[in-house]
Amino acid sequence: MPHADAPAYPVGLRLAGKRVVVIGGGQVAQRRLPALVSAGADVVLVSPSATASVEAMVTAGELRWERRKYRPGDLADAWYALVASTDPAANAAASAEAEERRVWCVRSDDADAATAWTPATGRSDGVTVAVLTGHDPRRSAAVRDAVVAGLRDGTLGAPHHRARAAGVALVGGGPGDPDLITVRGRRLLAEADVVVADRLGPRDLLDELGPHVEVIDAAKIPYGRAMAQEAINAALVEHAKAGKAVVRLKGGDPYVFGRGMEEAEALAREGIPVTVVPGISSAISVPAAAGVPVTHRGVAHEFTVVSGHVAPDDPRSLVDWAALAKLRGTLVLLMAVERIGSIAAALVAEGRPADTPVAVVQEGTTAAQRRVDATLGDVGRRVAEEGVRPPAVIVIGDVVAVGGAVADAARAAGTSGPGTSLGTGTDTGTVPGTGPGGVARG
Structure with a gap:
């Protein structure tokens, strides 16, 4: 067993195609299984029962379920084990088998007896953040959340240092409140070199952009209303071909009366990669x-x-x-x-x-x-x-x-506000909202 005060050695396990055994089908398994499935592991669940969510994963073919209690030999050929049943004796026996077979084992009931710990994990733009703070899981989660939030909204600088492919992201900015843009949309804004913005997009987000980012007001692109869309398409193509990461920030959702497909088609004709980020429709x-x-x-x-x-x-x-x-x-x-x-x-x-x-x-x-x-x-x-x-x-x-x-x-x-402001009308038929500025689609 590891020394209680020894720090854990951080490592990223590549479990794709590898046998992983999970003992117990309760709440712990329900939280941990999705990440194992996403990692491509060959997951075998050993448990006489399971939560409805776990059973749904079995029904969907994401893992195999042996509906019985743990028995010796279940960890044969396993690369990793998660022991999380409600039977202390079974947990101890499975942990001992993992030790004997040199299988890294996480125990939900006794972290000191485990040979591996599950970090507080978050992901953003291909980056996996895993935090371990020993016996303080809430602190681990708090640090994880702070780092991931910073990566997602751009407040924590983590620029790409390898060559980044130029292209255009059609980002739905939501109805106007800047808090209602998607996480991915906000991250792409933080990484943009050029932003072509609608008047109906969340304007407050533009103030968060770095000084090097060129912001083009699509409402002021010349050539008149009849030519406006062609001019916007031309601007997107021009900047993308110049090697820039371009965000077309639109109100609502790009494909709900947003002419997003016209822009995507124009870019595709020029061979420019397009990423479409759905938005919350007004x-x-x-x-x-x-x-x-x-x-x-x-x-x-x-x-x-x-x-x-x-x-x-x-x-x-x-x-x-x-x-x-x-x-x-x-x-x-x-x-x-x-x-x-x-x-x-x-x-x-x-x-x-x-x-x-x-x-x-x-x-x-x-x-x-x-x-x-x-x-x-x-x-x-x-x-x-x-x-x-x-x-x-x-x-x-x-x-x-x-x-x-x-x-x-x-x-x-007193809970009304942006995104939650409620009202059925006053005597004059109007109900003002509250919160930061911006303009809704419509």
């Missing part, structure tokens, strides 16, 4: 931030997201408004503020009741968030009276009336 997140669930049991079993950038009678429209009017679920309209009057009239004319509740959420998840409540019959007038401006998300359906009690409780508890 179609779901902004209603949620305003206290509106787009689906709710017994109220709406479907929701439909529609672009309202052209009116229903416009020959360019690809939307079947008559069919939408017949649906019983939720309609979520993006880019529809300027045409909500004609859209509402078309839906009512095709059979949607005029008293259908409507919520209009302007600049959702940001400091400027506000909500205007109306009905399908008067939403055009209400939007004009309240001076609602884009970007805004419009929700049509009975779900708008759901959640009032939740919103009241949130306000009473």
